[in-house]
Amino acid sequence: MNASPSMNNAILEVEHLSMKFGGLVAIGDLSFQAKRGEITALIGPNGAGKTTVFNCITGFYKPSEGMLTLNRRDGSSYLLERLPNHEIPARAKVARTFQNIRLFSGMTLLENLLVAQHNKLMKASGYTILGLFGYSGYRTASAESIDLARHWLEKANLVDRADDPAGDLPYGAQRRLEIARAMCTGPELLCLDEPAAGLNPKESMALNALLMDIKDNTGTSILLIEHDMAVVMQISDHVVVLEYGRKISDGSPQAVRTDPRVIAAYLGVEDEDVETVLTEVGDEDVIEQLDTGPDAAHGPGTSSSYLAGPVTDTVGHSEGERVTVSKGASKAGQVDARSSAAASKAASPAKARPTAKPSAAKSSAAEPATKAPVKPKTPGVSNRRGGRK
Amino acid sequence: MAVTVSPERDIVANPIQRAIREALYAGAIVLGLFVLFIGLKTDQNISNELILVQRWGLLAVLMIATMVGRFLYVAYGQPFLAKQKIADVATGLLPASVATRFFRLPYFIAAIAIVAVLVLLAGSLDGLLGPALAGYARFVRALAIIYALAWVIYYFRAFILAHFSGLGITALALYPIVVVLVLALYTGSMVGGFQGSLKWVDNFGIQILIYVMLAWGLNIVVGLAGLLDLGYVAFYAVGAYAYALLGTHFGLSFWILLPAAGAMAAFWGVMLGFPVLRLRGDYLAIVTLAFGEIIRLVIINWREVTNGSAGISGIPKVSFFGLISFNVSDPNYISKVLGIAQSGAYYKIFLYYLILGLCLLTAFVTIRLRRMPVGRAWEALREDEIACRSLGINTTTTKLTAFATGAMFGGFAGSFFAARQGFVSPESFIFLESAIILAIVVLGGMGSLVGIAVAAMVMIGGTEALRELDFLKQVFGPDFTPELYRMLLFGIAMVIVMVWKPRGFVGSREPTAFLKIRRAVSGSFTKEGHG
Structure with missing residues (x-):
C-alpha cells in the first residue's frame, strides 16, 4: 500500500489496472487518480472499457492486474481488488449506480432508500434478533433511517412520490432515485455510470445541480462516466479519457477538450x-x-x-x-x-x-499506450467487444 | 383486385349464426380431443382378454353438451356481457351487474328456507325420498348453504375486505367451538357434538392449517427472497422425523422438540443453502428438488435409524405443557382433570388451536421480518441481486437466512404433523407435497399471507370437500370416488386462477414502510425473482 499521507488527497488511486477477458484486453495498464472532494469524469467512446473500470472499482470484476487503493477520510486505506464485492460499499464506502438502471422496481421509493441503509440497520436491530422483540434502539435507528431517506428524496425532488413503486417513475426520476439510493449508503466515493443518459436538457440541468450539491454539501467525491459533454465539461474538475482500454488523456476539462488525441478518439x-x-x-x-x-x-x-x-x-x-x-x-x-x-x-x-x-x-499506431508487444500474426483484431457494459 | 370479405369471415355476423358456427367448431374440437379418451375404453372381458369398449353415446352426450354450451354463450352470453358495459343514456348508470342480479334478497330468503326445511327433515330424508333422491336433496342443501354464505359475503364485501385479517383470525379461533355447538344442536347432545366435530376439525381445520403454515414458510423463500425451492418437503420431513425419533427414543416432550425440530430443519436449510446459493433460477430449482429426494431416500434406506418405509409409529401425543394429558391412561387425562366425558375430540381441538397458534406465529414473524432490514433485503434480492450487492448487502448470508427461516417453519410444521398423525413414513414427504405447497404459494400470490391462506383453504379444503360429495356416486356409479379427481381439480383451479389473476389471488404487495400513505404496490412492478 503506497498510500503515503501526502497522497491522501487522492481518494481513489488506480495503478496499472488491467482487465482481460480471455485473450481480450478490456483495460490495459490504466493509472489515474480521483481527488477527494472533486468530480472526476471518465470518458471515452463506446466500448472503451469505462464500465469495466467501474466494475473493477466496485468489485463486480476482479482485475487481472493492478492495484486500486481507496483512502477513506479517517485515514484508513482499502485495496479494493482484495475486498469481496459487497464489502466495497459497506467498508470502503464506495457506492455506484448502473448504466441500465437497477432499482428495486416493486418496492416503493422509500423502501429503496431503506434497503440502501441495510448494514446500519442490521447492526441497530442486533442482526434482526433484538429488533424482532421490539428493541427500542432499533426503533430509533429505523426512524433516523426514514429521516435520511426523506432528506435524499427531497434532494432528488422525489418526496411527493415516496410511497409509489420505483418502477412507476419516469426515466429521469429513476436516475435521480438511483443516485439518492447510492447516497443513502453514506459513501465517500460515488461512482455514477452515465447518469445523464436518456435525460432531456432540463433533467440534465437538475442532475448537474444535484451532483454539485452532493459534492459541495456532503464532501462525497464523485467518479462519473458520461457521454453528455455538457455535463462533463460543466461539472467535472478532472477528466480521464479512455480509448480501447488505454488512457489517452488526463487533465482538466479544458486541457482535455483541446487535446487532439481526445478530439480524434472520443468526439x-x-x-x-x-x-x-x-x-x-x-x-x-x-x-x-x-x-x-x-x-x-x-x-x-x-x-x-x-x-x-x-x-x-x-x-x-x-x-x-x-x-x-x-x-x-x-x-x-x-x-x-x-x-x-x-x-x-x-x-x-x-x-x-x-x-x-x-x-x-x-x-x-497499433500500440497507443501500452508496452505490450504486438503479435504480428494477429492481424486486424478489433476489441470493440471488449468494453463491457 | 376485388376486396370481398367472404361471409364465413364476417365477424359482425348475427350472433345466432356465429353461435351455430362456433358450436360446430367446439363440437369438432371435442370430438377430436375425446374420441380416444372417452369414445373408446380398454377393459378386460371375462377371460382376461383386453377388449375395446365403445362408448359413442357418452361421447355424443359430451359433444352435444359442449355445443349447446358454446351456442348459448356466444348467442346470449356474449351479447349480454357486452350490454353490461353500456351505460343507460337516460340515467348514465351501468345496468345492474350480474352479481347484483344473482344475489337478490328473495333468493337469499328462498335459500334460507330450503336450508331450514332440509335441515329439519334431515333425519327422515331417506324415508321420504328414497336414498337416491335424498342424496340430491343433501346436495341442494349444501348449495343453498353456499349460496347463503356467498350472499352474505357479497353484501358485506367492503367491510370484509377492510377487516379481512381480524375477521379471518376470529373465524378461525371460533371455528371448532361453532362446529361443536352446531353439531351438538343438530344431534341434541354435547357428546354427539364433540364426536361429530372430529371430521370437521381434523380433516378440514387441522389439515388446511398445516398447509397454510407450510405455504407461509415456503413463502419466505419463494415469495419474499425469490428463490425457487422445489424441495421444501425435505424440511417438513426433517422436522417430522426429528420429533418422531427423539420423542419415541428419548421420551422428550413436544415443547422441547418443537424448537429443536425447527433448529434442525434450519440447520439443514443452511446446509442446503451453502452449496447451491451460487446457482440461480432453473438450476437452483433442480438442486432443491434433488435435495428433497435425497432426504426422502435417506429416510427410506437408513433403516437402523428411521425404520425405512415402514415408518415410525407410536409417536407420543402432545400434552398441554405437561399439565393436561390426552392419553386416556394418564392420571392427568383431560376428562379426569376437568371432570367431563371422555372423547377423542378434545385432542383434535387442542391440536387445532396448537397449529393455529403456530400459524399465527409464522405470520407474526413474517410480518415482523418484512419490516426489518433482513426482510427488506430479501425482497430487494428478489427484485435485483446485483443492485443489492452494490449497496453492500451480503447476498450470501441474506439468502441463507431466508432458507433457514423458511426451513425452520417447515420443521415446526413437520413436528406438529408427526404429533398429530402419531405415525410418520417417507410416503408423506414425496415431491407431490412440495409441488402442492409451491402451487398454493403461487396461487395465493407470492409474498401475500392472506392470499396464500385463502389459496390453501380453497385447494386443500376443496380436495377434502370432494370426499363429501357422496351423491356423485349416484350419478357416476358406486365405484366412483370423487377424491381421486382432486389433482384434476387442483390443475383446473390453477389454470383458471392463472388466467384470471396471473399474479395469484393477491397480486399486490404491501409496502413495509411509508412516508404519507400506505399504498399497495401493483403486481405488475414486482418481480418473481430469478433463483
Missing part, C-alpha cells in the same frame, strides 16, 4: 476528419501516407467500421497471447503516430517514440 472523428485533425497538427507526409491505405497484412486499419476486421479473432486465443487493438483502429493512436511522425521528421529521427520512419509510425 467521434470519422476517417475524413482524421485528416482534418492531422492537417491541424500539420504534417503533409502523414496525410500522404494515409492515402496509401492500410497495410494489407494487418487488416483494414483506417476504416472505423465494425465490419472492418475479422471480429471472430477476438476469441479463442491461447493463454498468454496478448491481443490488442487492430492496426489503426485507435484514432488517438493515429493522431499520436502522425504527430510523432511529424515531429520526428521535423527534428531528430529517433526521438520520444520509436517511430523514425513513416512506415514504422504506422505499426506503432
Whole structure:
C-alpha cells in the first residue's frame, strides 16, 4: 500500500489496472487518480472499457492486474481488488449506480432508500434478533433511517412520490432515485455510470445541480462516466479519457477538450476528419501516407467500421497471447503516430517514440499506450467487444 | 383486385349464426380431443382378454353438451356481457351487474328456507325420498348453504375486505367451538357434538392449517427472497422425523422438540443453502428438488435409524405443557382433570388451536421480518441481486437466512404433523407435497399471507370437500370416488386462477414502510425473482 499521507488527497488511486477477458484486453495498464472532494469524469467512446473500470472499482470484476487503493477520510486505506464485492460499499464506502438502471422496481421509493441503509440497520436491530422483540434502539435507528431517506428524496425532488413503486417513475426520476439510493449508503466515493443518459436538457440541468450539491454539501467525491459533454465539461474538475482500454488523456476539462488525441478518439472523428485533425497538427507526409491505405497484412486499419476486421479473432486465443487493438483502429493512436511522425521528421529521427520512419509510425499506431508487444500474426483484431457494459 | 370479405369471415355476423358456427367448431374440437379418451375404453372381458369398449353415446352426450354450451354463450352470453358495459343514456348508470342480479334478497330468503326445511327433515330424508333422491336433496342443501354464505359475503364485501385479517383470525379461533355447538344442536347432545366435530376439525381445520403454515414458510423463500425451492418437503420431513425419533427414543416432550425440530430443519436449510446459493433460477430449482429426494431416500434406506418405509409409529401425543394429558391412561387425562366425558375430540381441538397458534406465529414473524432490514433485503434480492450487492448487502448470508427461516417453519410444521398423525413414513414427504405447497404459494400470490391462506383453504379444503360429495356416486356409479379427481381439480383451479389473476389471488404487495400513505404496490412492478 503506497498510500503515503501526502497522497491522501487522492481518494481513489488506480495503478496499472488491467482487465482481460480471455485473450481480450478490456483495460490495459490504466493509472489515474480521483481527488477527494472533486468530480472526476471518465470518458471515452463506446466500448472503451469505462464500465469495466467501474466494475473493477466496485468489485463486480476482479482485475487481472493492478492495484486500486481507496483512502477513506479517517485515514484508513482499502485495496479494493482484495475486498469481496459487497464489502466495497459497506467498508470502503464506495457506492455506484448502473448504466441500465437497477432499482428495486416493486418496492416503493422509500423502501429503496431503506434497503440502501441495510448494514446500519442490521447492526441497530442486533442482526434482526433484538429488533424482532421490539428493541427500542432499533426503533430509533429505523426512524433516523426514514429521516435520511426523506432528506435524499427531497434532494432528488422525489418526496411527493415516496410511497409509489420505483418502477412507476419516469426515466429521469429513476436516475435521480438511483443516485439518492447510492447516497443513502453514506459513501465517500460515488461512482455514477452515465447518469445523464436518456435525460432531456432540463433533467440534465437538475442532475448537474444535484451532483454539485452532493459534492459541495456532503464532501462525497464523485467518479462519473458520461457521454453528455455538457455535463462533463460543466461539472467535472478532472477528466480521464479512455480509448480501447488505454488512457489517452488526463487533465482538466479544458486541457482535455483541446487535446487532439481526445478530439480524434472520443468526439467521434470519422476517417475524413482524421485528416482534418492531422492537417491541424500539420504534417503533409502523414496525410500522404494515409492515402496509401492500410497495410494489407494487418487488416483494414483506417476504416472505423465494425465490419472492418475479422471480429471472430477476438476469441479463442491461447493463454498468454496478448491481443490488442487492430492496426489503426485507435484514432488517438493515429493522431499520436502522425504527430510523432511529424515531429520526428521535423527534428531528430529517433526521438520520444520509436517511430523514425513513416512506415514504422504506422505499426506503432497499433500500440497507443501500452508496452505490450504486438503479435504480428494477429492481424486486424478489433476489441470493440471488449468494453463491457 | 376485388376486396370481398367472404361471409364465413364476417365477424359482425348475427350472433345466432356465429353461435351455430362456433358450436360446430367446439363440437369438432371435442370430438377430436375425446374420441380416444372417452369414445373408446380398454377393459378386460371375462377371460382376461383386453377388449375395446365403445362408448359413442357418452361421447355424443359430451359433444352435444359442449355445443349447446358454446351456442348459448356466444348467442346470449356474449351479447349480454357486452350490454353490461353500456351505460343507460337516460340515467348514465351501468345496468345492474350480474352479481347484483344473482344475489337478490328473495333468493337469499328462498335459500334460507330450503336450508331450514332440509335441515329439519334431515333425519327422515331417506324415508321420504328414497336414498337416491335424498342424496340430491343433501346436495341442494349444501348449495343453498353456499349460496347463503356467498350472499352474505357479497353484501358485506367492503367491510370484509377492510377487516379481512381480524375477521379471518376470529373465524378461525371460533371455528371448532361453532362446529361443536352446531353439531351438538343438530344431534341434541354435547357428546354427539364433540364426536361429530372430529371430521370437521381434523380433516378440514387441522389439515388446511398445516398447509397454510407450510405455504407461509415456503413463502419466505419463494415469495419474499425469490428463490425457487422445489424441495421444501425435505424440511417438513426433517422436522417430522426429528420429533418422531427423539420423542419415541428419548421420551422428550413436544415443547422441547418443537424448537429443536425447527433448529434442525434450519440447520439443514443452511446446509442446503451453502452449496447451491451460487446457482440461480432453473438450476437452483433442480438442486432443491434433488435435495428433497435425497432426504426422502435417506429416510427410506437408513433403516437402523428411521425404520425405512415402514415408518415410525407410536409417536407420543402432545400434552398441554405437561399439565393436561390426552392419553386416556394418564392420571392427568383431560376428562379426569376437568371432570367431563371422555372423547377423542378434545385432542383434535387442542391440536387445532396448537397449529393455529403456530400459524399465527409464522405470520407474526413474517410480518415482523418484512419490516426489518433482513426482510427488506430479501425482497430487494428478489427484485435485483446485483443492485443489492452494490449497496453492500451480503447476498450470501441474506439468502441463507431466508432458507433457514423458511426451513425452520417447515420443521415446526413437520413436528406438529408427526404429533398429530402419531405415525410418520417417507410416503408423506414425496415431491407431490412440495409441488402442492409451491402451487398454493403461487396461487395465493407470492409474498401475500392472506392470499396464500385463502389459496390453501380453497385447494386443500376443496380436495377434502370432494370426499363429501357422496351423491356423485349416484350419478357416476358406486365405484366412483370423487377424491381421486382432486389433482384434476387442483390443475383446473390453477389454470383458471392463472388466467384470471396471473399474479395469484393477491397480486399486490404491501409496502413495509411509508412516508404519507400506505399504498399497495401493483403486481405488475414486482418481480418473481430469478433463483
